Amino acid sequence: MIKEELKQYLEQTFPSAKVDETFDFPVLFLTKEELIPVMKQLRDAPETKFNFLFCETAVDRNPEFEMVYHLTSTYYHHDMMVKVILEDRENPEIESVYSVWEAADLYEDEIYDLFGIRFTNHPNLRRIFLTDEWVGYPLRKDYQDDRIISL
Amino acid sequence: MENQTVTPSELKTEEFVVNIGPQHPATHGVLRVEVTLDGETVKDVLPHLGYIHRGIEKMTESLGYKQSIFLTSRMDYLSAHINNHLCALAIEKAAQIEVPARAKAIRIIMDELQRLTSHELWWGSCAMDIGAVTPFFLGFRDRERILELFEQNTGNRLTMSYIIPGGVMNDVRPDFVPKLKALLKSIKDYRKEYDQLITGNYIFQHRTQGIGVLSKEQAISLGCTGPTARASGLSCDIRKLYPYDGYEKLDFKEVIDYGCDNWARYVVRMEEMSQSIHIIEQLLDNLPTGDYRTKLKGVLKLPAGEYYQRVESARGELGVYIVSDGGAKPYRMKFRTPCYSNLGAVKPISVGMKIADLMANMATIDLVIPDMDR
Numbered sequence: 001m002i003k004e005e006l007k008q009y010l011e012q013t014f015p016s017a018k019v020d021e022t023f024d025f026p027v028l029f030l031t032k033e034e035l036i037p038v039m040k041q042l043r044d045a046p047e048t049k050f051n052f053l054f055c056e057t058a059v060d061r062n063p064e065f066e067m068v069y070h071l072t073s074t075y076y077h078h079d080m081m082v083k084v085i086l087e088d089r090e091n092p093e094i095e096s097v098y099s100v101w102e103a104a105d106l107y108e109d110e111i112y113d114l115f116g117i118r119f120t121n122h123p124n125l126r127r128i129f130l131t132d133e134w135v136g137y138p139l140r141k142d143y144q145d146d147r148i149i150s151l
Numbered sequence: 152m153e154n155q156t157v158t159p160s161e162l163k164t165e166e167f168v169v170n171i172g173p174q175h176p177a178t179h180g181v182l183r184v185e186v187t188l189d190g191e192t193v194k195d196v197l198p199h200l201g202y203i204h205r206g207i208e209k210m211t212e213s214l215g216y217k218q219s220i221f222l223t224s225r226m227d228y229l230s231a232h233i234n235n236h237l238c239a240l241a242i243e244k245a246a247q248i249e250v251p252a253r254a255k256a257i258r259i260i261m262d263e264l265q266r267l268t269s270h271e272l273w274w275g276s277c278a279m280d281i282g283a284v285t286p287f288f289l290g291f292r293d294r295e296r297i298l299e300l301f302e303q304n305t306g307n308r309l310t311m312s313y314i315i316p317g318g319v320m321n322d323v324r325p326d327f328v329p330k331l332k333a334l335l336k337s338i339k340d341y342r343k344e345y346d347q348l349i350t351g352n353y354i355f356q357h358r359t360q361g362i363g364v365l366s367k368e369q370a371i372s373l374g375c376t377g378p379t380a381r382a383s384g385l386s387c388d389i390r391k392l393y394p395y396d397g398y399e400k401l402d403f404k405e406v407i408d409y410g411c412d413n414w415a416r417y418v419v420r421m422e423e424m425s426q427s428i429h430i431i432e433q434l435l436d437n438l439p440t441g442d443y444r445t446k447l448k449g450v451l452k453l454p455a456g457e458y459y460q461r462v463e464s465a466r467g468e469l470g471v472y473i474v475s476d477g478g479a480k481p482y483r484m485k486f487r488t489p490c491y492s493n494l495g496a497v498k499p500i501s502v503g504m505k506i507a508d509l510m511a512n513m514a515t516i517d518l519v520i521p522d523m524d525r
Contacts, residue, residue: 022457023245051371055459055487059474070459070472070487074371074385077392079459103374106495114208129201129524138209139483150213 001047001078009047010080014038025070027081032094035084039100042071042082049073050080053097056107058115062141063089065117069097086117096122114139164189169506173202178513179276180520184497191505196498204524211484216242216451217316219484224310226486227522229272230465232258232265235314240395241460241471242316245453252439254318255396260331260434261313262462263427264301267338268294269465270424273517277417278349280514281358286349293341296334300327316451318444328435335428342424350421359413363500363512366411373499374492377467378423379516382408382415389463403430416515450479466490466517490522 001009007026010019017038018029030038042050055070065086072079086092096119098104108119109128116137119125127134136143169186172178181202187195207226211219223234236258243250275290298308304323305313313320349355365375370383380387388405390398406422408415455477461470467489474483493516501509 022459024457024459053374054376054468054492055470055472055485057472057485059483068472070470074387101374102369102372103492103495106491107374110491124197128199129204131201138206 001076003078006048006078006080022081025079025081027083029083029085032084032086035082036095036097036099039069039082039097042080043100048078049075051075053101053103053107056097056104056111058111058117058139060115060139060141061085065089065092065115067094067111067117092117093120094118095120098122113137116140166194171509176279178520179518182518182520182523184509184513186506186509188506191507193501193504193506193509196501196509198494198497200520200524202524203521205521207525208484208486211481213480215479216453216481217447219481220315221310221312223486224312225521226488226525227464227466227469227490227519228309229269229519230265231309231311232261232314233462233464233469235312236262236396237460237462237464237469237471239314239316240462241458241473242451242453244460245456245458245473245475246316246451248317248445248447250318250396250445251442252397253322253441254443256434256438257319257323257443258314258396259398259401260431261301261305261311261319263430264297264331266427266465267424268297270420270427271297273420273465274345274349277514277517278355280510281355283349283352283355286345289341289344289348293338296337300330300334303327303330315444317447318442320444322443328438331431332435335431338428345421350417356414358508358511359417359515360410361412361414362504362508363413363416363515364411365496365500369499370496373495375467375496377464377489377493378406378416378419379467379493379496381406382419383411384409387468389461389468393461395462401430401433413511413515420517452477452479453481461487464489466519466522467493486525488522488525490518490520494518494523 003026007019007021010026010028020027042048050071050073052072052074054072057068059066067084069082096104096108108122109126111117112125113127113129114137166187166189169188171186172183173181183199185197186193207222210222220235220238223238224231226234271290271294275287278286302308304327305311365383367383367385370380370385376387391405403426406419408419453475455475458473461468469489470487472485473481476482501512
């Protein structure tokens with residue numbers, strides 16, 4: 001499906017969810033609770049078959065966080081984005097999509113390390129780049145470090 | 152002696168942990184792999200990253216779009232041209248910049264030469280990890296000749312930062328085409344040497360065939376791309392699926408193998424080198440004339456929004472996700488690097504194999520550490 005068709009399909013299939021678009025992909029906004037069932041549906045439905053999670057990241061929209069999932073299909077080669085807004089800045093938490101795609105294992109380690117978003121039901125959540133004692137989460141917009149020198 | 156009859160099945164074995172790296176030739180950089188072993192059998196593999204984490208994504212947030220090109224060269228230093236190309240394409244798409252035909256052709260030539268250097272280095276180091284030392288020198292010898300050409304035309308050998316938004320940094324030298332033609336001829340001759348030395352080697356084939364099997368389903372679930380996934384029968388060549396800068400006009404094959412093992416990954420990369428040579432040859436004879444870049448304003452601002460661009464790097468799908476707030480600096484720039492997701496494949500294909508096979512598996516997946524750590 002091309003972008004416009006896919007957007008229409010998403011609007012019809014998920015009438016309660018907000019559907020938007022970026023320059024490249026349609027975007028589906030979900031809540032934390034409906035993430036896993038909807039992801040499984042997108043992966044298995046014969047119309048979409050989004051079986052490939054090629055990018056997972058977060059954006060700090062200060063004060064809330066935005067989880068971004070980029071999906072593609074190896075059958076139809078169409079792409080889309082799924083977004084989840086996390087309001088709680090002190091203790092952001094969301095369920096891991098490891099049960100849907102194994103690729104989430106490493107992607108979520110990185111997000112936990114650099115944004116401090118916790119993933120429940122993740123097989124091995126750890127700080128993959130930084131040391132366990134590192135204070136703060138560098139990719140947050142309010143991250144402070146005295147060692148940063150501005151040129 | 153009747154009290155010493157202990158059969159092997161009654162003996163207890165103990166698992167132990169071996170740290171491979173961070174400074175180990177087989178990890179090609181600073182990667183630490185925590186391997187749990189039972190005798191010589193691999194039970195668990197846990198990679199530890201971060202030894203060369205520079206926070207490139209954080210740094211781009213305080214730099215302009217044009218400046219971030221120079222950081223991308225440092226991500227995957229074995230395919231710096233392709234990284235620059237990715238960033239340039241993303242910015243051009245968002246700011247709607249037209250690129251002259253000559254620049255597009257030069258970009259593709261440089262990309263494919265870069266793929267050749269990367270695969271030549273991989274060929275040498277892969278054979279070395281498995282135990283043959285000579286190919287390492289041959290791979291470097293041939294790569295060196297291409298790097299010399301890069302140095303003459305772009306000014307640098309490793310971190311070129313040559314492909315910039317709007318075109319390329321400067322035009323190629325007048326003797327670029329004849330030199331490249333001579334170079335391609337000698338590369339073709341050397342390719343025969345590669346096959347004589349390693350491809351037909353009985354020991355090498357035994358060390359790779361049937362070892363490190365990654366099924367297509369696993370490759371999809373793990374998010375693998377590039378030669379690693381194509382050796383498992385997954386069609387994922389970005390140059391074919393989402394062509395950019397004129398790849399759609401060129402004649403080349405997407406190399407797919409259904410062997411799923413180390414040998415298949417080896418064959419795919421070797422064939423990709425031939426395809427790269429074929430692509431360059433098509434462009435050389437009718438290199439368009441004209442401008443080599445579009446003049447841009449000093450400070451580049453992208454319209455507010457979100458953009459995703461992907462290219463086929465030497466290791467797989469390289470992507471950039473730019474979130475712009477309309478300012479001169481990116482709000483968020485996320486690089487989707489192929490090695491990071493391919494790293495996930497090391498554990499499933501190595502568990503249950505011997506430790507020597509773990510080395511072969513890591514070699515054929517072709518990990519570049521700065522690409523993962525960023």
